[in-house]
Amino acid sequence: MANIKSAKKRILVNETKAARNKAIKSKVKTYVKKVETAVEKKDAATAAAALKEAIAEINKAGSKGVYHKNTCSRKISRLTKAVNGIA
Template sequence: MANIKSAKKRVLTSQIRADRNKAVKSRVKTYVKKVDAAVAAGDKAAAEAALPVAIGEISKAASKGIYHKNTAARKVSRITKAVNAMA
């Protein structure tokens, strides 16, 4: 355990950030799963409705630095490609 005051503070702030990052990543995964489920069920209307919400969550996570911009772009590309392939 840290003995120095600044090190103790770093432990606390690191934990807070880790928890926040985990929550945001979980939220992104939930919305991506909704798109994937709609695609798997063949429900194009639901997939197209869920897609912009998922893209928004991914973009928000990338802008806050939780995902690297290329990771976010890859995730967006994959789910968009899946929805577009339903035609």
């Protein structure tokens, strides 16, 4: 355990940020899963709607610094490719 006051504060701040990042990543994974299940069921309409929501969540996570912009682009690209593969 840290003895210096600033080090103690850094530990608390890092825990807070880690919890926030974990929550955002979990939310993104949920939206991605919705798209993937729609793709598995070959339901184009649901997949397209879920894709739109997933893209928004992925971009939000990227803008907040949870994901790198290239990671966001890669996730979006793979999901879009999967949805377009249905039709």
